[in-house]
Amino acid sequence: MSYLAVWLPQLPWQALRFQGELPAGPQLVLEAAGLTRQVVAVNPAALRRGLSAGLSEAQARLRAPEALAVARSPAAERQLQAWMQEDLEHSSDRCHWLPPERWLLDLEGMGLLGSPAQIARTLRARLRARGLQPALGVAATRTAALLAASGGGLWVIADPDPAPALAALPLEALRALQGCGMVGAGPSAPAARVPLVSRPAVTARGGVLAPTRGPHGPKSALRLAGAAPNSLPGGGPPCGITTTPEPEAGSGDPGSQPFAPILPAGKAARPPRADAEALLDLFARWGLRSLGEVAALPPRALAERLGRAGLACQRWARGQDQGLLLPAPPPEPPCELRQEFEPALEGYLPLLPWLEQKLGQHCAALERADRALAAAALELGLQSGSPWRWEQRWTLPHRDARRLLRQLETSLAMQPPAAPIAAATLRLVGAKPRRTQTGLFGDPAGQSQRLGRLLARLRELLDDPEGQRCGAARLQDLHRDDAFVVVPYQPSGSDASDAYEVAAPAPPEAVPCLRVARPPARIQLELRRLPAPDGVARPEGALCHLPRRPPERVLRAAGPWRSSGEWWTDGAWSRDEWDVELAHQQRFRLLYDRRARAWFLLGEYD
Amino acid sequence: MAGRQELEALLGARGWGTTLPAFGDAAAPRGRAPSDEALRRLWAEGPPPGAIAELVPAAPQAAGLTGAAMRLAARHTRRGGRVAWLDARDQWDPDSAQRAGVALEQVLWLRGHPALGGLAGLSRWHQILGVVVQSGGLELVVVDFLAWPLAELRRTPRSAWFRLLRGLERLRQTALLLLAPEPLTQSCAALVVAMGAPSPGARIEPRLLRQRVVGLRA
Numbered sequence: 001m002s003y004l005a006v007w008l009p010q011l012p013w014q015a016l017r018f019q020g021e022l023p024a025g026p027q028l029v030l031e032a033a034g035l036t037r038q039v040v041a042v043n044p045a046a047l048r049r050g051l052s053a054g055l056s057e058a059q060a061r062l063r064a065p066e067a068l069a070v071a072r073s074p075a076a077e078r079q080l081q082a083w084m085q086e087d088l089e090h091s092s093d094r095c096h097w098l099p100p101e102r103w104l105l106d107l108e109g110m111g112l113l114g115s116p117a118q119i120a121r122t123l124r125a126r127l128r129a130r131g132l133q134p135a136l137g138v139a140a141t142r143t144a145a146l147l148a149a150s151g152g153g154l155w156v157i158a159d160p161d162p163a164p165a166l167a168a169l170p171l172e173a174l175r176a177l178q179g180c181g182m183v184g185a186g187p188s189a190p191a192a193r194v195p196l197v198s199r200p201a202v203t204a205r206g207g208v209l210a211p212t213r214g215p216h217g218p219k220s221a222l223r224l225a226g227a228a229p230n231s232l233p234g235g236g237p238p239c240g241i242t243t244t245p246e247p248e249a250g251s252g253d254p255g256s257q258p259f260a261p262i263l264p265a266g267k268a269a270r271p272p273r274a275d276a277e278a279l280l281d282l283f284a285r286w287g288l289r290s291l292g293e294v295a296a297l298p299p300r301a302l303a304e305r306l307g308r309a310g311l312a313c314q315r316w317a318r319g320q321d322q323g324l325l326l327p328a329p330p331p332e333p334p335c336e337l338r339q340e341f342e343p344a345l346e347g348y349l350p351l352l353p354w355l356e357q358k359l360g361q362h363c364a365a366l367e368r369a370d371r372a373l374a375a376a377a378l379e380l381g382l383q384s385g386s387p388w389r390w391e392q393r394w395t396l397p398h399r400d401a402r403r404l405l406r407q408l409e410t411s412l413a414m415q416p417p418a419a420p421i422a423a424a425t426l427r428l429v430g431a432k433p434r435r436t437q438t439g440l441f442g443d444p445a446g447q448s449q450r451l452g453r454l455l456a457r458l459r460e461l462l463d464d465p466e467g468q469r470c471g472a473a474r475l476q477d478l479h480r481d482d483a484f485v486v487v488p489y490q491p492s493g494s495d496a497s498d499a500y501e502v503a504a505p506a507p508p509e510a511v512p513c514l515r516v517a518r519p520p521a522r523i524q525l526e527l528r529r530l531p532a533p534d535g536v537a538r539p540e541g542a543l544c545h546l547p548r549r550p551p552e553r554v555l556r557a558a559g560p561w562r563s564s565g566e567w568w569t570d571g572a573w574s575r576d577e578w579d580v581e582l583a584h585q586q587r588f589r590l591l592y593d594r595r596a597r598a599w600f601l602l603g604e605y606d
Numbered sequence: 607m608a609g610r611q612e613l614e615a616l617l618g619a620r621g622w623g624t625t626l627p628a629f630g631d632a633a634a635p636r637g638r639a640p641s642d643e644a645l646r647r648l649w650a651e652g653p654p655p656g657a658i659a660e661l662v663p664a665a666p667q668a669a670g671l672t673g674a675a676m677r678l679a680a681r682h683t684r685r686g687g688r689v690a691w692l693d694a695r696d697q698w699d700p701d702s703a704q705r706a707g708v709a710l711e712q713v714l715w716l717r718g719h720p721a722l723g724g725l726a727g728l729s730r731w732h733q734i735l736g737v738v739v740q741s742g743g744l745e746l747v748v749v750d751f752l753a754w755p756l757a758e759l760r761r762t763p764r765s766a767w768f769r770l771l772r773g774l775e776r777l778r779q780t781a782l783l784l785l786a787p788e789p790l791t792q793s794c795a796a797l798v799v800a801m802g803a804p805s806p807g808a809r810i811e812p813r814l815l816r817q818r819v820v821g822l823r824a
Contacts, residue, residue, distance in 0.1 A: 454741045454743065458716060458737060461730060462717075462719075463719075463721065463722075468717075469716065470714070472710060472712075472714065473713070474710065475710070484700045491688045491711060492712065511676075512673065513673045513702040513703070514699040514702045515672055516697050516698070586669065605669065606669045606670065606673060
């Protein structure tokens with residue numbers, strides 16, 4: 001088992017260099033940070049001049065006035081990351097990206113490409129040929145490979161136990177793992193356990209932790225009550241552990257025990273990175289300078305002081321892997337691909353190879369990212385100036401490049417461009433792929449897909465692209481009549497044939513249901529009496545002229561239900577609603593608009 | 607009952623889906639009229655899957671059809687069933703439906719619009735109906751043709767209803783409830799119920815107009 005780690009230090013600068021040649025001399029990559037600009041990457045020449053990321057532009061100018069300042073380009077970085085991902089997959093089929101600038105390759109089973117060291121050398125030569133300056137590390141564990149890569153250059157650790165080889169690395173190397181999201185992923189809350197070591201503190205076992213000066217320089221030392229000096233497991237280098245007799249643990253003030261956990265164990269499953277920083281700072285203040293010194297600490301004493309986070313940090317210092325590697329998802333491929341053709345393409349056939357290549361690459365990238373295509377659009381820039389557009393949206397997202405190419409080819413053949421093609425823009429919209437049932441109790445396989453296809457077909461038949469005439473109604477809590485919205489139809493998945501009869505509440509007895517007239521039809525009402533002084537026009541006995549009906553007298557009327565609203569806008573409404581009964585027990589809902597002084601038919605009760 | 611279903615399935619596979627008495631007759635208990643039993647089963651269980659039921663007004667101005675259809679839809683949606691409401695004239699009132707007990711989120715509401723009128727519009731609605739029926743994922747499909755001009759409805763070819771019935775019988779999952787000014791599907795309907803008050807001022811009651819008994823079709 002061996003792993004290869006690839007690191008592209010100063011990625012913003014390398015991305016710009018990957019795009020094109022940069023002149024010699026110190027270079028700074030700047031990014032706006034509030035009102036000022038900040039250095040986010042530098043080249044080796046600038047590093048030698050003492051510049052580094054994190055400086056402000058003014059600070060950098062003071063140190064190297066002649067340095068070339070370049071603006072950061074996130075697009076170039078994304079392009080480099082995508083290219084790296086694609087290129088590294090030629091070396092291993094298990095390539096994980098640890099954003100933003102590290103990649104981890106599992107070389108197991110890649111013997112046909114050579115030994116791990118040979119693969120690493122080949123890869124380094126390939127990357128250097130593209131103008132990149134990678135750092136590579138090969139080791140038996142992922143952690144060791146990443147730590148080896150952080151040293152710069154190419155480092156192959158052939159020993160199955162990488163701890164001795166890593167022992168000389170400075171403590172700062174652990175920050176490389178922190179950048180990958182590995183350090184700080186312990187299961188406990190180290191921030192609550194990190195002690196303030198400026199004063200002696202009583203440990204849970206009655207010992208005292210105090211900074212002391214070790215025999216080999218200004219080192220801190222751990223002094224443990226009851227622990228034999230230099231009794232380190234694994235025979236690591238001594239780091240000045242001595243013991244002094246101290247009072248019993250129970251005799252001290254409990255409140256003065258800084259190692260007592262404030263948070264219960266397991267509360268913080270993934271402490272933030274600031275905690276890991278604090279852990280590394282703590283190690284530095286203890287006088288630990290190398291990974292070997294951290295690896296040699298007694299695990300039990302370390303656990304008592306720092307909890308499981310401390311132990312995790314020690315395992316990383318020994319180059320041991322912990323748990324499964326959970327890499328970040330690969331970047332989603334860009335959604336717009338543009339190509340200009342010089343000279344312009346005559347006809348659409350020469351365009352197809354470009355489409356085939358781009359669609360193949362894009363769909364492969366979508367598959368890696370576990371995404372699919374929801375829509376695609378092709379826009380051709382013709383020499384005549386007139387645009388040629390094609391657009392397709394799928395109910396069921398897919399990533400079948402051949403299918404998409406076939407659809408494009410058919411559309412191009414049916415409506416060929418009228419002039420030579422000068423440019424082509426392909427826009428692809430990603431979506432979450434649709435899952436099918438793999439278990440017993442989920443949605444039956446394809447059920448939701450069939451429903452989606454049905455709704456799409458119905459919208460097409462109803463000429464309803466906005467989905468306002470095909471969907472489920474949802475009532476709105478408004479005083480206005482007919483207050484509802486049409487939302488996408490997403491019924492619950494239960495089947496009526498499987499439901500229990502007893503669980504279903506019985507529907508109410510027959511209630512009068514309204515058949516709504518949309519929009520309300522204006523009608524004539526010949527009132528017997530003039531409206532009252534309060535403005536109420538009573539329709540009893542009035543002669544009602546309804547559409548497509550002979551005039552009839554209103555036998556009974558109930559109302560008015562007065563409502564008004566939005567008087568503060570142009571759409572103000574103020575109306576009286578009446579339920580009236582004509583002959584043959586026909587009942588209608590009428591509306592008297594008091595602003596327009598007109599009668600309308602709102603609907604018929606049926 | 608299981609034997610009947612098995613036999614129906616076998617007949618359906620041979621294309622003789624309507625050979626057996628479709629609704630009501632076979633299960634009518636002694637002492638009760640078949641028509642009463644059919645109506646009781648209609649309100650209690652809904653229209654039978656794989657069949658067409660029609661609700662028509664007993665008189666030109668009779669009321670109660672929409673309320674009855676909503677009651678049937680409410681029965682389905684309350685059990686989690688999916689219902690499609692083909693509202694050809696855009697007259698369905700969600701507020702009334704909710705008061706009738708319909709679970710709105712279970713109802714697929716297909717609203718007509720003025721452009722979908724005339725014979726062309728009617729043809730389009732039949733197309734929509736065919737798509738909905740053949741999808742097989744809905745338990746009840748209500749088609750509201752009550753406000754559609756009767757002259758145009760009468761021009762619907764009989765073959766359209768037979769084709770629809772074939773689709774229903776093939777899956778035997780969906781029941782079709784048709785609201786129309788008069789019986790349209792003729793022999794394709796398993797049940798035709800007229801709604802109306804028997805006398806002025808009386809309560810609206812359903813009346814069984816026709817029930818398919820035995821129809822041997824190849």
